[in-house]
Amino acid sequence: xxxxxxxxxxxxxxxxxxxxxxxxxxxxxxxxxxxxxxxxxxxxxxxxxxxxxxxxxxxxxxxxxxxxxxxxxxxxxxxxxxxxxxxxxxxxxxxxxxxxxxxxxxxxxxxxxxxxxxxxxxxxxxxxxxxxxxxxxxxxxxxxxxxxxxxxxxxxxxxxxxxxxxxxxxxxxxxxxxxxxxxxxxxxxxxxxxxxxxxxxxxxxxxxxxxxxxxxxxxxxxxxxxxxxxx
Amino acid sequence: xxxxxxxxxxxxxxxxxxxxxxxxxxxxxxxxxxxxxxxxxxxxxxxxxxxxxxxxxxxxxxxxxxxxxxxxxxxxxxxxxxxxxxxxxxxxxxxxxxxxxxxxxxxxxxxxxxxxxxxxxxxxxxxxxxxxxxxxxxxxxxxxxxxxxxxxxxxxxxxxxxxxxxxxxxxxxxxxxxxxxxxxxxxxxxxxxxxxxxxxxxxxxxxxxxxxxxxxxxxxxx
Numbered sequence: 001x002x003x004x005x006x007x008x009x010x011x012x013x014x015x016x017x018x019x020x021x022x023x024x025x026x027x028x029x030x031x032x033x034x035x036x037x038x039x040x041x042x043x044x045x046x047x048x049x050x051x052x053x054x055x056x057x058x059x060x061x062x063x064x065x066x067x068x069x070x071x072x073x074x075x076x077x078x079x080x081x082x083x084x085x086x087x088x089x090x091x092x093x094x095x096x097x098x099x100x101x102x103x104x105x106x107x108x109x110x111x112x113x114x115x116x117x118x119x120x121x122x123x124x125x126x127x128x129x130x131x132x133x134x135x136x137x138x139x140x141x142x143x144x145x146x147x148x149x150x151x152x153x154x155x156x157x158x159x160x161x162x163x164x165x166x167x168x169x170x171x172x173x174x175x176x177x178x179x180x181x182x183x184x185x186x187x188x189x190x191x192x193x194x195x196x197x198x199x200x201x202x203x204x205x206x207x208x209x210x211x212x213x214x215x216x217x218x219x220x221x222x223x224x225x226x227x228x229x230x231x
Numbered sequence: 232x233x234x235x236x237x238x239x240x241x242x243x244x245x246x247x248x249x250x251x252x253x254x255x256x257x258x259x260x261x262x263x264x265x266x267x268x269x270x271x272x273x274x275x276x277x278x279x280x281x282x283x284x285x286x287x288x289x290x291x292x293x294x295x296x297x298x299x300x301x302x303x304x305x306x307x308x309x310x311x312x313x314x315x316x317x318x319x320x321x322x323x324x325x326x327x328x329x330x331x332x333x334x335x336x337x338x339x340x341x342x343x344x345x346x347x348x349x350x351x352x353x354x355x356x357x358x359x360x361x362x363x364x365x366x367x368x369x370x371x372x373x374x375x376x377x378x379x380x381x382x383x384x385x386x387x388x389x390x391x392x393x394x395x396x397x398x399x400x401x402x403x404x405x406x407x408x409x410x411x412x413x414x415x416x417x418x419x420x421x422x423x424x425x426x427x428x429x430x431x432x433x434x435x436x437x438x439x440x441x442x443x444x445x446x447x448x449x450x451x452x453x
Contacts, residue, residue: 070379071428073386079405080421083237083414166300173302173393174409180302187306187393195310199303206298 003192007200010193021181023201030178030205033171034164037100041107042157049115049156053149054141062116069109074167078102078174099171099178106167107160114156118149150220158213165206169198179205239415250404250419257400257427260391261384263320268327268380275328276335286336293329301326301390314395323387327380334376338369371443378435385428389420400424 010016017023052058078098085093085101122145130140172180179202186195243250279286301322308318342365350364392399392406399406404420407413440446 071382071432073389073424075389075402076405076421076424079409079417082409082417162298166298169300169302183303183306192310199307202303203299
């Protein structure tokens with residue numbers, strides 16, 4: 001139980017909650033990197049997935065990106081980016097960009113797949129009815145398919161977010177800060193309190209994100225659909 | 232770093248021996264994890280299928296582990312067991328089991344009830360029914376699960392490089408190249424580890440075709 005005590009002690013020490021290696025700063029770095037990469041990934045993947053789902057064209061792209069995603073080792077992806085990002089910027093390209101770009105790549109496919117499935121899963125009879133009522137394709141996508149697909153879309157962003165938060169810790173090996181830094185430092189300094197403190201913080205962040213998304217998904221479910229699934 | 236060419240072929244040709252050694256280590260670490268994971272997963276899945284009420288606990292545990300970064304698990308184990316093959320294998324096996332068990336359970340769940348009833352009606356014993364009916368019908372999803380776990384394990388092996396120079400398979404080159412600001416080494420490690428994952432994936436597609444010839448026949452008949 002030394003381990004638990006050491007971890008609790010490290011987390012409770014006020015000295016670890018301030019300064020340039022303090023928990024608020026590292027947590028901020030971690031959240032900022034995850035937020036930015038998920039936002040950028042969603043910016044590309046969501047419209048693409050919605051469009052593929054609506055038109056049914058290029059659906060092979062969704063399947064193959066999901067498959068490629070499983071085969072891509074994040075550690076190798078971050079490392080492989082280093083030679084190229086350093087050409088762009090010798091300093092940030094060695095610390096921030098590899099992790100950032102890798103996290104965008106990691107977040108893309110789950111968002112793409114869910115945007116596609118959300119829209120493709122909308123009852124075709126509904127879409128035909130909307131078309132018969134004279135709704136334009138744009139109106140159908142934004143006014144019918146999007147609201148129905150919203151919970152599925154949120155699930156995609158949720159799984160991307162949890163993945164990115166967990167995997168961004170790897171960035172600490174490649175010069176990025178974030179909560180992974182404590183794990184690296186704890187290992188280097190043989191300080192188990194710091195190491196497991198870092199693990200606890202990352203896990204807490206991932207679980208909090210998970211819980212927030214579950215709440216959000218409940219609110220996003222259109223009331224009509226919620227009644228149907230409840231009954 | 233910017234003045235040098237991206238790939239120094241001399242380095243690559245001088246290190247063919249050690250690179251082959253790392254490929255071998257990579258496959259060896261992955262094979263142990265998938266092998267042990269396969270046995271443990273089958274046992275857990277068998278229990279989950281018989282005692283259905285236990286299954287939610289298994290999935291809950293699996294999700295909890297999946298939100299824990301692999302990286303953290305590896306480093307945490309070094310603090311406990313030291314930088315050994317054991318510290319690399321324990322997390323690798325865990326992740327294999329987490330991915331594999333749901334696939335096995337889904338595979339056996341997918342066997343239609345009517346088929347089982349028909350087998351019973353034809354007088355199969357429960358052992359015969361399992362071997363001749365349930366297993367062949369569950370195989371496509373089981374192999375799909377094995378494919379998924381093998382590919383992801385090959386990826387995860389690269390992370391074990393952080394445990395020390397004696398581990399990591401091809402991940403060693405990624406990390407060493409980063410520390411030495413040497414792109415050639417990073418590219419060799421990174422590209423080869425992705426190539427291994429893709430190759431393994433292709434082997435399993437082939438295996439799926441061989442194990443379930445009826446799937447191809449059915450597709451051709453359509």
